[in-house]
Every structure is written in structure tokens, then in C-alpha cells.
Amino acid sequence: MRFLEREITLKDGRTCILRPNAPDLAEGMLEYLKKTSAETPFLLRNPDEVNYTLEGEKEILGRLLEDPYTIMMAAVVDGKIAGNGSISGIGEKRKIRHRCSLAIALYEEFWGLGIGTAMINYMTELAAQIGWHQVDLEVVVENEQAQALYRKCGFIKTGRRHNALLFDDGTYHDEILMYKNLK
Numbered sequence: 001m002r003f004l005e006r007e008i009t010l011k012d013g014r015t016c017i018l019r020p021n022a023p024d025l026a027e028g029m030l031e032y033l034k035k036t037s038a039e040t041p042f043l044l045r046n047p048d049e050v051n052y053t054l055e056g057e058k059e060i061l062g063r064l065l066e067d068p069y070t071i072m073m074a075a076v077v078d079g080k081i082a083g084n085g086s087i088s089g090i091g092e093k094r095k096i097r098h099r100c101s102l103a104i105a106l107y108e109e110f111w112g113l114g115i116g117t118a119m120i121n122y123m124t125e126l127a128a129q130i131g132w133h134q135v136d137l138e139v140v141v142e143n144e145q146a147q148a149l150y151r152k153c154g155f156i157k158t159g160r161r162h163n164a165l166l167f168d169d170g171t172y173h174d175e176i177l178m179y180k181n182l183k
């Protein structure tokens, strides 16, 4: 969906723009998807699973930009992508269409500067405007940094999914389930 750009000042004094992700960022997004999935084990995608073409990525970003029920938010610092976050509906069926789901990842060099907090606060503000009642998310149990961010932004732990992820090294990892009420 389209939404207004928001400018924030980072803890190191730099300026960051939160803006709708769009086809003009497609090339940067391909690099972002590959690099962020290699920098942390806590994302669902492994680096070798990033197989989009530039044209395909442009098409996806263009479609999501016009989708009134999907938020794709890029954080841009000095003209380059620092991170991306998204919120999308869980499903169309009436019993679940009050819920949406959130994901976020930044390049490691931008961790700890306040971008995550600003993005989650802006994305949940937009999600409430769209009309969703709650935001759900899953986070790997060992990912304490992300859980601290979510708690700071008002998310509450509701449960735990056993052995939700199987890493390439053969280890299983539980996920913590969290949600934030938007009403």
C-alpha cells in the first residue's frame, strides 16, 4: 500500500526515511534478501533460497505497492536500503481476517540505532488504520534482540511452537508466539 514517508533521526545522528517499498528498490532488495539471510540464522529464508530475478522482484514490489492490505516498508539511510518490514493479512476467511502478521529485518550494520522501533510503531499504526484488530508474529526463542524490540513496542507472549524450525546444521529451534492488540 501507499503511505506517507516518515523521517526519523537515528541514535548516531543520521537521518532515515521510512517509505513504501517499490519497484525502484528492486535491485537493492535482491542484495538485501541474500545478505540479511546470511547475517542472521533467525530469518525463515536461507541465502540459497533467494532466487528472484530482477524483473520478478520489480513485479512483486509493484503489486504489493498497490495492494491496500499489504504494508511493505523500506528504511533508507544515505540513499541505501537499511532494512525492510512487512505486514500482511493472515487470510481471507471471515473467522481470521481480523488478524495480520508482521516481519522485519535490517542489515547488521544498522542494528541498535532505533530503526526497528520506529518501523514497528509506524507499521502497527498503519495496520490499525487498515482495520486489523491484532498483529501476530513468531520469533525464534534464541532471538533475544527481536523479542526485546517486540516487548518494547507492546507485543505480548502468548505461546511457543515446538521445533518450529530445522536449521541446516540439523538443530531444531522453538518459536515464541507474540501478538499486539490494535483496538
Ligand SMILES: CC(C)(COP(=O)(O)OP(=O)(O)OC[C@H]1O[C@@H](n2cnc3c(N)ncnc32)[C@H](O)[C@@H]1OP(=O)(O)O)[C@@H](O)C(=O)NCCC(=O)NCCS
Binding pocket: 040, 042, 043, 104, 105, 106, 107, 110, 111, 112, 113, 114, 115, 116, 117, 118, 138, 139, 140, 143, 144, 145, 146, 148, 149, 152
Ligand atoms: C530485530 C531487529 C529488527 C531489531 O531492530 P533494531 O533497529 O536493532 O532495534 P532498536 O534499535 O529499535 O532496539 C529496540 C530494542 O531492542 C533491544 N535491543 C537492541 N539491541 C539489543 C541486543 N543486542 N540485545 C538485546 N536487546 C537489544 C533494546 O531493548 C532496544 O530498546 P532501546 O533502544 O530502548 O534500548 C534487528 O536487530 C534485526 O534486523 N535483526 C535481524 C533480523 C531479525 O532477527 N528479525 C526478526 C525476526 S522475528
